Amino acid sequence: MNAIDPRPAKRAGSIDMAHGGGGRAMADLIRDVFQSHLANPILDQGNDAALFDVPAGRLVMSTDGHVISPLFFPGGDIGSLSVHGTLNDVAMAGARPLYLTASFILEEGFPLADLERIVVSMALAARQAGVPIVTGDTKVVEKGKGDGVFITTTGLGVVPEGVHVSAERARPGQKILLSGSIGDHGVAILSKRENLEFETEIRSDSAALHTLVAEMVSAVPGIAVLRDPTRGGLAATLNEIAQAAGVGVLLDEAAIPVKPDVAAACELLGLDPLYVANEGKLVCLCEPDDADRLLHVMTAHPNGADASIIGTVIEDDIGLVQMQTGFGGMRVVDWLSGEQLPRIC
Amino acid sequence: MKYVDEYRDRTLARTVAAAIRREARPDRTYHIMEFCGGHTHAIFRYGVKDLMPDNVRFVHGPGCPVCVLPVRRLDDAVEIAERHNVILCTYGDMMRVPGTKQRSLIRAKADGADIKMVYSTLDALKIARDNPDREVVFFAIGFETTTPPTAAAIKQAEREGLSNFSVFCNHVLTPSAIGHILESPEVRDLGTVKIDGFLGPSHVSSVIGSEPYEFFAEEFGKPVVIAGFEPLDVMQSTLMLIRQINEGRHEVENEYTRVVTREGNLKAQNLVSDVFELRQNFEWRGLGTVPYSALKIRDAFADFDAEKRFDISPKNSREVKSCECPAILRGVKKPTDCKLFGTVCTPDTPRGSCMVSSEGACAAYWTYGRYREAGSRVPREAAE
Numbered sequence: 001m002n003a004i005d006p007r008p009a010k011r012a013g014s015i016d017m018a019h020g021g022g023g024r025a026m027a028d029l030i031r032d033v034f035q036s037h038l039a040n041p042i043l044d045q046g047n048d049a050a051l052f053d054v055p056a057g058r059l060v061m062s063t064d065g066h067v068i069s070p071l072f073f074p075g076g077d078i079g080s081l082s083v084h085g086t087l088n089d090v091a092m093a094g095a096r097p098l099y100l101t102a103s104f105i106l107e108e109g110f111p112l113a114d115l116e117r118i119v120v121s122m123a124l125a126a127r128q129a130g131v132p133i134v135t136g137d138t139k140v141v142e143k144g145k146g147d148g149v150f151i152t153t154t155g156l157g158v159v160p161e162g163v164h165v166s167a168e169r170a171r172p173g174q175k176i177l178l179s180g181s182i183g184d185h186g187v188a189i190l191s192k193r194e195n196l197e198f199e200t201e202i203r204s205d206s207a208a209l210h211t212l213v214a215e216m217v218s219a220v221p222g223i224a225v226l227r228d229p230t231r232g233g234l235a236a237t238l239n240e241i242a243q244a245a246g247v248g249v250l251l252d253e254a255a256i257p258v259k260p261d262v263a264a265a266c267e268l269l270g271l272d273p274l275y276v277a278n279e280g281k282l283v284c285l286c287e288p289d290d291a292d293r294l295l296h297v298m299t300a301h302p303n304g305a306d307a308s309i310i311g312t313v314i315e316d317d318i319g320l321v322q323m324q325t326g327f328g329g330m331r332v333v334d335w336l337s338g339e340q341l342p343r344i345c
Numbered sequence: 346m347k348y349v350d351e352y353r354d355r356t357l358a359r360t361v362a363a364a365i366r367r368e369a370r371p372d373r374t375y376h377i378m379e380f381c382g383g384h385t386h387a388i389f390r391y392g393v394k395d396l397m398p399d400n401v402r403f404v405h406g407p408g409c410p411v412c413v414l415p416v417r418r419l420d421d422a423v424e425i426a427e428r429h430n431v432i433l434c435t436y437g438d439m440m441r442v443p444g445t446k447q448r449s450l451i452r453a454k455a456d457g458a459d460i461k462m463v464y465s466t467l468d469a470l471k472i473a474r475d476n477p478d479r480e481v482v483f484f485a486i487g488f489e490t491t492t493p494p495t496a497a498a499i500k501q502a503e504r505e506g507l508s509n510f511s512v513f514c515n516h517v518l519t520p521s522a523i524g525h526i527l528e529s530p531e532v533r534d535l536g537t538v539k540i541d542g543f544l545g546p547s548h549v550s551s552v553i554g555s556e557p558y559e560f561f562a563e564e565f566g567k568p569v570v571i572a573g574f575e576p577l578d579v580m581q582s583t584l585m586l587i588r589q590i591n592e593g594r595h596e597v598e599n600e601y602t603r604v605v606t607r608e609g610n611l612k613a614q615n616l617v618s619d620v621f622e623l624r625q626n627f628e629w630r631g632l633g634t635v636p637y638s639a640l641k642i643r644d645a646f647a648d649f650d651a652e653k654r655f656d657i658s659p660k661n662s663r664e665v666k667s668c669e670c671p672a673i674l675r676g677v678k679k680p681t682d683c684k685l686f687g688t689v690c691t692p693d694t695p696r697g698s699c700m701v702s703s704e705g706a707c708a709a710y711w712t713y714g715r716y717r718e719a720g721s722r723v724p725r726e727a728a729e
Contacts (some may be wrong), residue, residue, distance in 0.1 A: 096679075154417050263347050327354075327358055328354055328358050328359065328396060329391055329392015331392050332712060332713050334692070334713075335693075335711045337691075337692030337708075342468045
């Protein structure tokens with residue numbers, strides 16, 4: 001599978017305005033850095049628009065811009081993240097992702113070696129996911145008008161028949177499942193931020209979740225809701241669901257997995273893991289009778305090994321998310337106010 | 346997490362809760378002021394109130410550093426950042442506090458002012474080192490806990506000859522604030538604020554010790570228990586206060602013995618007195634002008650004093666009309682008594698300082714306590 005060398009030959013030089021100018025420099029960049037690593041039959045058509053067949057059924061489409069800082073972090077980089085992020089957005093419709101596109105905004109002066117490292121990482125992530133990047137675009141902005149590289153990816157997928165996943169399908173009585181520990185991505189990013197660097201073993205959980213989702217919807221086609229708790233963390237995701245469906249949520253804090261290192265870092269920095277971003281986790285709502293079967297399917301998959309049932313949907317017309325604390329009291333888990341950490345994805 | 350989880354243990358919490366229920370006399374109510382925002386935060390975040398009998402009530406005190414800073418000082422900070430082209434370094438919570446006409450540091454930053462959020466004074470020093478051609482000002486706020494690091498930063502800057510570094514000093518003193526509350530007409534004469542005892546500051550006391558509270562306990566006949574910030578600390582300290590109240594005692598007791606001594610941290614105290622001296626007067630949001638309640642930088646370190654370094658214009662600073670932060674900070678009103686609470690004033694659109702910091706009473710009520718106001722939507726037994 002890994003026909004690509006993950007360590008590209010160190011390319012000298014850096015991006016200049018000519019790389020976006022439409023001349024030979026741009027053509028060379030596209031051929032040497034993008035096409036050579038991302039190669040697949042559709043991209044290789046070499047046209048402005050990718051031409052492909054689509055299967056019968058309902059299609060879903062999602063797009064996501066990535067502006068993360070730093071570009072390289074423990075457990076991933078902006079390249080792999082931009083593939084995983086969009087694959088997951090498509091998968092959260094219960095869909096099987098088919099194709100990706102990628103658009104790069106490069107800042108003048110950005111090292112070509114870093115760009116190639118990022119593209120190789122994207123190529124690896126796409127190949128491992130089995131979803132090709134079929135078309136793309138490159139623009140260059142003057143120094144100071146960007147921050148190295150921004151990547152926007154778009155994904156197209158197809159939803160299996162009989163699957164209807166949507167936040168407004170949350171109903172009182174349904175069980176809430178979480179695929180693993182929370183806060184890993186946000187803490188891994190923070191640990192590398194300027195002014196804040198601290199030693200930790202924590203790596204980002206950045207991962208593509210579509211194979212996990214495929215097994216889940218195959219076992220339980222009636223899954224009501226799927227969401228990946230990225231920015232704003234688990235708290236934001238559950239509030240979105242509660243708001244969309246006009247229901248309440250009751251969580252059991254003791255059932256929510258948080259790694260000790262993540263808990264310690266959050267304690268130190270005054271953060272609440274419930275609000276810290278994830279890039280390889282999902283939340284699922286299903287009928288109570290399906291919960292155990294679904295949990296079994298999830299824990300058998302590498303991306304859901306630490307899955308657990310973390311709460312229940314309850315009746316509540318104002319849509320509060322509440323939590324029984326590990327201490328024994330109750331609290332509201334509100335939306336995040338302001339921004340806990342900027343540029344986390 | 347070792348040394349933390351022990352103080353959040355559910356089984357122990359039930360044991361202490363049972364003891365509190367046994368000790369609290371049913372024929373009276375216990376009004377306990379938790380001075381610090383850290384206590385307020387713990388009470389709401391862990392749902393401590395759910396474990397208390399109804400006749401034990403917490404009154405939120407003014408010990409939230411972001412909350413008590415008056416609007417004028419915030420307006421001054423905005424001016425320093427905007428008019429003098431400096432890099433202003435601030436703790437994160439200060440960014441969103443609205444000044445006059447809702448002007449906050451985050452708005453000033455969006456409009457081009459160079460404002461950086463820092464986690465410690467060390468970050469501010471590093472920014473000064475990395476930008477030798479820029480003036481770097483640290484917006485210092487907080488009680489005795491944050492004062493020693495500011496003093497250390499000033500001394501460090503002097504040692505390194507960091508002539509582009511200065512401090513806009515807003516450090517305030519806990520004992521003066523408690524004294525002021527106890528002297529207030531609402532407590533002394535009118536009886537509109539009932540306080541039977543205090544949960545005393547934990548981190549502040551690690552610096553100043555428990556001794557400074559002995560005067561209040563004696564003079565005003567109110568018991569004080571120095572309480573840690575973990576939920577079990579709060580519960581255990583509440584139990585200790587109830588026992589004192591029942592027995593008619595008014596002493597300073599120390600629940601937080603793992604950190605606090607009677608004398609405090611003498612090294613830190615000396616460091617602070619090297620660099621700072623008392624201000625004759627300082628304005629607090631809610632409490633008004635309180636004599637000898639804040640610190641300023643000594644003349645020997647005048648080069649590092651942003652107030653001396655920059656020309657700061659006098660201004661007509663104004664809080665939002667009908668914002669009840671001042672009364673809430675004095676314990677006279679609850680957040681839900683404010684007309685703005687939850688309508689125009691929410692954590693996303695704060696009108697007053699108490700809605701900004703997670704230690705602020707309004708933010709804590711909104712974020713963690715609203716389900717009570719929503720008419721307990723979870724059966725009580727779920728919380729038992």
